[in-house]
Amino acid sequence: MKQPTARATARPPFGLDALGRSRVSRTARGGHARSAGDGKNRAPRHGIHVAVVTSADVDRLWELTQDPAVHARWDVRFGRIEPTTPGAFTYRRFGVSGTGTHAGERRSADGGATSALTFACPNPLSPIEVGSGYWRYRPLSEGTSFETGYDYRCRYPVLDRLFRPAMAWGTAWSFDRLRLWADRGVAPELSLALALLEVAARIATVLAVVLLLAAAGPAAATAGALAVVGLLLHVPALPWRPSAGRTTWSWQPAATTDHRSASRPEESLR
Numbered sequence: 486m487k488q489p490t491a492r493a494t495a496r497p498p499f500g501l502d503a504l505g506r507s508r509v510s511r512t513a514r515g516g517h518a519r520s521a522g523d524g525k526n527r528a529p530r531h532g533i534h535v536a537v538v539t540s541a542d543v544d545r546l547w548e549l550t551q552d553p554a555v556h557a558r559w560d561v562r563f564g565r566i567e568p569t570t571p572g573a574f575t576y577r578r579f580g581v582s583g584t585g586t587h588a589g590e591r592r593s594a595d596g597g598a599t600s601a602l603t604f605a606c607p608n609p610l611s612p613i614e615v616g617s618g619y620w621r622y623r624p625l626s627e628g629t630s631f632e633t634g635y636d637y638r639c640r641y642p643v644l645d646r647l648f649r650p651a652m653a654w655g656t657a658w659s660f661d662r663l664r665l666w667a668d669r670g671v672a673p674e675l676s677l678a679l680a681l682l683e684v685a686a687r688i689a690t691v692l693a694v695v696l697l698l699a700a701a702g703p704a705a706a707t708a709g710a711l712a713v714v715g716l717l718l719h720v721p722a723l724p725w726r727p728s729a730g731r732t733t734w735s736w737q738p739a740a741t742t743d744h745r746s747a748s749r750p751e752e753s754l755r
Contacts, residue, residue: 531739532618532636533653537660537732540628541667543596549667550620550631551600559666559673560659562652576604581611588617598622604637612648614640631660636739645739653736657729664731671725679726687720 539546549555553566553574564578572587583606590600599622605615618635633656639645665671671679694713698706722728 531737532634533649533656533734533736534632534634535653535656535660535732535734536630536632537657537664538625538628538630539664539667543598543622543624543629545667546622546629546631546663547598549663559663561655561662561677562659581606581608583608583611583613596624609640612639612641612644614638631663633660638739649736649738653734654729657732657734658727661729661731662727665725665727669725676725676727679723683723683726 541549549559553568557563557566557576562578563576566574566576568574569584574585576583576585583604585602585604588601588603590598592598599619601617601619603615603617604613606613614637616635616637618633621630621632621634623630623632639648662673662676665676666673691710691713694709695706698709722730
């Protein structure tokens with residue numbers, strides 16, 4: 486494993502310092518939290534936070550998360566990630582490209598690690614304008630807690646009301662996809678195919694009920710479809726396909742909406 490090295494870094498924007506500590510003192514309103522645990526943990530005050538517990542050790546998770554090509558395989562938020570210069574990379578999804586900069590690493594005394602980065606996208610098609618975040622690897626007695634926290638300035642604040650929870654869900658779903666790969670050896674491509682098959686099977690079930698009840702009239706068909714959808718929503722995901730419900734995840738409003746207060750990612754490294 487590549488050993489993280491302690492390095493002093495300037496503070497990235499949006500309420501997270503270079504190693505993931507909060508810089509916000511006031512609780513943001515309007516956020517939401519979902520947890521696979523007991524719900525005792527207080528939701529973070531800003532940004533998107535996701536955590537998953539895996540039986541893999543820190544070394545294995547480091548290998549699966551720090552290599553750009555490997556990272557792009559399990560993280561649904563990215564279609565491709567390519568290194569450019571040392572400590573920098575570009576990412577692409579749906580034809581929209583952005584840039585990222587490594588902002589620092591550190592190793593804790595218990596064998597854990599934290600990795601931070603900043604990112605930006607000049608393309609007006611992207612809701613994300615600039616942001617920063619971290620990955621944290623916490624050793625457990627059996628396995629590792631892999632966590633992330635990130636925040637960004639949205640180019641279209643109204644759109645962020647939908648985009649932010651979607652990003653949080655996508656991150657959580659991807660973290661469970663990573664867990665399946667690390668713990669069970671289920672390749673990301675296979676877990677995606679299984680997820681799509683399960684979705685298709687659920688949709689087919691609803692359509693079958695509608696067709697069976699169509700003779701009884703539109704009202705009966707609609708009621709039957711709604712009943713089946715309600716039941717399917719409570720059916721747990723198959724154990725070998727990703728599910729955000731197996732992680733702890735939350736989203737909160739951005740730490741700041743003042744466009745003048747955000748620095749560029751490259752400035753955060755000066």
